[in-house]
Amino acid sequence: MRLSTTIGTLFTLLAGVTKADSNTPSIKVNGNAFFDGKTGTRFYIRGVDYQPGGSSNLTDPLADADNCKRDIPVFQDLGINTIRVYSVDNSKDHSDCMQELQKAGIYLILDVNTPHASLSRIDPECSYNANYLQSVFATVDAFAQYDNVLGFFAGNEVINEANNTFTAPYVKAVVRDMKKYMKARSYRAIPVGYSAADISSNRELAAEYFNCGDDADARVDMFGVNDYSWCGNSDFQKSGYATKMQLYENYSIPIFLSEFGCNQGVTDGRPFTEIGAIYSKNMSSVFSGGLVYEYSSEANDYGLVEIDGDSVTKSNDYQNLKKQYAAHSDPSGDGGYSSDKKYSNCPSYKKDVWEANNTLPEMPSAASAYFKKGAGTPQGTKAYTQNDCGSDVHVVPAGGGNDSGSNSTLSSSSSSSSGNNTSTSTSTSTSKSDSQSSSASTKSTNSKTASIITSTRGSSTTSGHKKSKGAGPALEIPGFFSAMTELMAVIL
Numbered sequence: 001m002r003l004s005t006t007i008g009t010l011f012t013l014l015a016g017v018t019k020a021d022s023n024t025p026s027i028k029v030n031g032n033a034f035f036d037g038k039t040g041t042r043f044y045i046r047g048v049d050y051q052p053g054g055s056s057n058l059t060d061p062l063a064d065a066d067n068c069k070r071d072i073p074v075f076q077d078l079g080i081n082t083i084r085v086y087s088v089d090n091s092k093d094h095s096d097c098m099q100e101l102q103k104a105g106i107y108l109i110l111d112v113n114t115p116h117a118s119l120s121r122i123d124p125e126c127s128y129n130a131n132y133l134q135s136v137f138a139t140v141d142a143f144a145q146y147d148n149v150l151g152f153f154a155g156n157e158v159i160n161e162a163n164n165t166f167t168a169p170y171v172k173a174v175v176r177d178m179k180k181y182m183k184a185r186s187y188r189a190i191p192v193g194y195s196a197a198d199i200s201s202n203r204e205l206a207a208e209y210f211n212c213g214d215d216a217d218a219r220v221d222m223f224g225v226n227d228y229s230w231c232g233n234s235d236f237q238k239s240g241y242a243t244k245m246q247l248y249e250n251y252s253i254p255i256f257l258s259e260f261g262c263n264q265g266v267t268d269g270r271p272f273t274e275i276g277a278i279y280s281k282n283m284s285s286v287f288s289g290g291l292v293y294e295y296s297s298e299a300n301d302y303g304l305v306e307i308d309g310d311s312v313t314k315s316n317d318y319q320n321l322k323k324q325y326a327a328h329s330d331p332s333g334d335g336g337y338s339s340d341k342k343y344s345n346c347p348s349y350k351k352d353v354w355e356a357n358n359t360l361p362e363m364p365s366a367a368s369a370y371f372k373k374g375a376g377t378p379q380g381t382k383a384y385t386q387n388d389c390g391s392d393v394h395v396v397p398a399g400g401g402n403d404s405g406s407n408s409t410l411s412s413s414s415s416s417s418s419g420n421n422t423s424t425s426t427s428t429s430t431s432k433s434d435s436q437s438s439s440a441s442t443k444s445t446n447s448k449t450a451s452i453i454t455s456t457r458g459s460s461t462t463s464g465h466k467k468s469k470g471a472g473p474a475l476e477i478p479g480f481f482s483a484m485t486e487l488m489a490v491i492l
């Protein structure tokens with residue numbers, strides 16, 4: 001009687017978490033590792049970053065059933081279990097693609113930002129407003145139902161230089177708000193993380209900061225590092241991977257490579273020999289796999305495949321990667337993970353090094369309404385929440401050599417529709433308007449912009465990373481914004 005009650009309870013608990021017949025039982029975090037929610041085996045991310053069109057033709061790849069039909073068999077052929085998508089349109093229907101991914105046993109890590117609804121590096125306080133959170137929460141609403149959502153990234157490389165660590169408290173506030181939102185809405189506790197640029201001066205500080213403090217809601221559940229330090233036929237020591245193993249040896253939560261795949265000095269296809277290291281016991285006690293940058297070939301030339309309409313052409317890179325995956329299965333057993341590490345100590349504020357306070361900004365009060373009723377109608381790409389928050393670019397690292405972020409230059413030009421398409425955000429009940437950047441209203445009318453992050457690290461490679469999407473038409477959304485601004489922000 002007692003036994004069967006216990007078993008019954010267990011069964012109910014399990015059933016509540018994952019459908020018995022799902023190919024993608026939800027992934028759980030335990031200690032510094034991921035585990036399959038059904039079998040309890042350790043889960044390693046074997047994945048690719050997936051955003052066909054890149055930022056020059058930013059398109060929601062999970063809203064197009066035909067594209068998913070084209071690409072999912074390729075994912076299966078390659079042998080991956082996860083994709084990362086940088087941006088979606090939360091007003092679109094994703095059920096088709098999500099179900100196809102589920103059938104194929106493929107998980108999703110989803111960044112919750114769009115170019116126009118994201119934090120501004122110039123004026124993060126201004127951009128951390130209720131309209132922005134509406135966009136984030138509506139994305140959570142749109143995806144929380146799928147058991148194959150492995151996790152959300154609250155931000156990607158918001159800190160991308162030594163000099164913009166002051167943005168960190170706002171990113172961490174978004175992490176906190178997302179986790180509280182999911183609780184309030186009774187969603188599954190989908191892991192929330194941050195994907196960090198590899199910047200030598202704050203690499204360790206950032207990892208600690210996002211995983212520190214007594215408020216568990218404000219700590220990330222997983223940490224992604226965009227790391228381009230293994231180039232060509234490097235090795236565990238030479239690449240710096242060994243050093244990173246030491247650096248993160250006490251990290252209490254899962255850490256993984258949210259982008260990797262340096263192409264510096266590589267001529268005939270990346271050999272992807274790092275796969276052998278990543279999925280070996282050399283690394284499995286600390287790292288939980290990673291995502292290769294990137295599936296499709298875009299302007300910056302990191303693609304594994306070339307897409308032309310319905311056809312997909314696989315490159316040498318692709319074939320090499322496929323071979324490497326096939327040759328290196330996951331480490332046996334639990335991979336030596338740790339379940340007993342404590343969260344990090346908060347780094348203290350240090351001028352010019354770590355300018356992030358451990359007191360996080362309070363959530364804009366207007367956003368609390370969403371906790372009770374949900375985020376409401378998703379605004380998709382019509383959400384323009386950075387009105388007057390300064391021009392900004394969000395980019396991924398150049399992917400050239402070690403420590404790409406620390407010696408990269410941003411060449412950005414802001415763009416906007418002029419005049420009254422800016423300003424007068426009705427966004428929040430807080431006093432953020434005081435801090436709004438005055439530069440925003442003087443932006444040029446040229447709506448086509450390109451922001452290129454150029455790596456000068458190492459030798460030759462100039463990796464134009466993702467160009468921004470041009471401005472769309474000005475949009476008025478009654479009751480949501482009183483005005484719109486084109487605010488250049490490349491999130492990729």
Ligand SMILES: *[C@@H]1O[C@H](CO)[C@@H](O)[C@H](O)[C@H]1NC(C)=O
Binds near residue numbers: 053
């Ligand atoms: C942009 O992406 C869409 C959707 O994949 C595609 O139909 C369109 O042709 C692309 N446009 C350009 C200019 O590549």
Ligand SMILES: *[C@@H]1O[C@H](CO)[C@@H](O)[C@H](O)[C@H]1NC(C)=O
Binds near residue numbers: 161163164408409
């Ligand atoms: C940070 O440094 C870059 C140059 O590396 C510069 O373009 C940017 O304006 C600086 N940002 C801030 C907030 O000072």
Ligand SMILES: *[C@@H]1O[C@H](CO)[C@@H](O)[C@H](O)[C@H]1NC(C)=O
Binds near residue numbers: 246247248250
């Ligand atoms: C990890 O913890 C151990 C034991 O406390 C300590 O000796 C070691 O220095 C720590 N490593 C790092 C990188 O902080």
Ligand SMILES: *[C@@H]1O[C@H](CO)[C@@H](O)[C@H](O)[C@H]1NC(C)=O
Binds near residue numbers: 237242276277280282
């Ligand atoms: C594991 O580390 C050892 C010691 O550095 C190294 O000799 C070996 O090649 C590494 N194995 C892999 C698969 O990287």
Ligand SMILES: *[C@@H]1O[C@H](CO)[C@@H](O)[C@H](O)[C@H]1NC(C)=O
Binds near residue numbers: 349357358359
């Ligand atoms: C940290 O934030 C708190 C609250 O906003 C503020 O009182 C304090 O002065 C800040 N400290 C630093 C070093 O900025």
Ligand SMILES: *[C@@H]1O[C@H](CO)[C@@H](O)[C@H](O)[C@H]1NC(C)=O
Binds near residue numbers: 229231240
């Ligand atoms: C990466 O860093 C390691 C150690 O700092 C160095 O030995 C190696 O040459 C670097 N690789 C590249 C491509 O810069």
Ligand SMILES: *[C@@H]1O[C@H](CO)[C@@H](O)[C@H](O)[C@H]1NC(C)=O
Binds near residue numbers: 419
């Ligand atoms: C912008 O708004 C101001 C005042 O609201 C008005 O005087 C000005 O003519 C408007 N400019 C444009 C381009 O509509």
Ligand SMILES: *[C@@H]1O[C@H](CO)[C@@H](O)[C@H](O)[C@H]1NC(C)=O
Binds near residue numbers: 407456457458
């Ligand atoms: C950064 O790039 C510049 C060239 O723009 C170069 O002179 C400098 O040595 C580089 N610094 C590092 C640390 O690689």
Ligand SMILES: *[C@@H]1O[C@H](CO)[C@@H](O)[C@H](O)[C@H]1NC(C)=O
Binds near residue numbers: 417420421471474
């Ligand atoms: C707002 O921007 C759109 C295009 O982005 C433009 O067509 C429109 O004239 C602009 N309106 C004002 C008042 O500047």
